[in-house]
Amino acid sequence: MRRRDLIALIGGAAAAWPLAARAQQAAMPIVGVINPGTPSGMTRYAAAFRTGLSEAGYVEGQNVTVEYHWLEGQYGRLPALMADLVRRRVDVIATPGNTPSALAAKAATTTIPIVFGVAEDPARIGLVANLARPGGNATGANYLISELGAKRLALLRELVPTAARVAALANPTTAQGGNSVEGR
Numbered sequence: 001m002r003r004r005d006l007i008a009l010i011g012g013a014a015a016a017w018p019l020a021a022r023a024q025q026a027a028m029p030i031v032g033v034i035n036p037g038t039p040s041g042m043t044r045y046a047a048a049f050r051t052g053l054s055e056a057g058y059v060e061g062q063n064v065t066v067e068y069h070w071l072e073g074q075y076g077r078l079p080a081l082m083a084d085l086v087r088r089r090v091d092v093i094a095t096p097g098n099t100p101s102a103l104a105a106k107a108a109t110t111t112i113p114i115v116f117g118v119a120e121d122p123a124r125i126g127l128v129a130n131l132a133r134p135g136g137n138a139t140g141a142n143y144l145i146s147e148l149g150a151k152r153l154a155l156l157r158e159l160v161p162t163a164a165r166v167a168a169l170a171n172p173t174t175a176q177g178g179n180s181v182e183g184r
Contacts, residue, residue: 029091030065034081034101038072049096075100082108097143102127106138116140 033049035042046068050060058064067090069081078101085093086109094115095101102116106127116127117140128134131142156166 028063028065030067030088031092031094032067032069032085032090033094033096034069034071034078034098034105035096036071036073036075036098036101039068039070042070045096049094071098071101078104079108086112095140099125102138102140110137112137114138114140117143119143119145 031053033046035045037045039046049066053060053064053066060066071077071081082093082104085105090112092113092115093105093109095105096115096117097119098116099118099120102114102118102122103125105112105114105116114127114137116122116138118125118127120142121131122128122134122138122140122142123130127138127140128136153166156163
């Protein structure tokens, strides 16, 4: 073999090696994000989610794939959507601020990690075994809305002790509407 041919062979192999190594790398992890609203109404929340990912070292399209699923208030779509995510074996299901989606995810899988954000006590609604040791495949945050609602009413009572009635507005057609103080 001539010297030039040998150099060309080694140079070609060196150029092709990174491509072969990249082809052998595992696919990017997929995060399925389930949001109750619409893309236009939830823009700032999606931006905050991306910021959080970035702070943790993840950049969409570079080292993680994020699939946003917008329910647009149609919670009846949850069982089929969760079944699809489980069938495709996404790496994580995120349900920020969305109790019905967290419960649907919990019902759909015991193996895929679920990260939730809920207003209710996650142990009381069955997402985790207990707060100290959640166990299972679900973890997340409780926004303490129910607990804070009672505290806010107590504070209002101290500020305006003569108030005889307090009104709370809620939309009963949304899942979040069920979290009002009035319903407790």
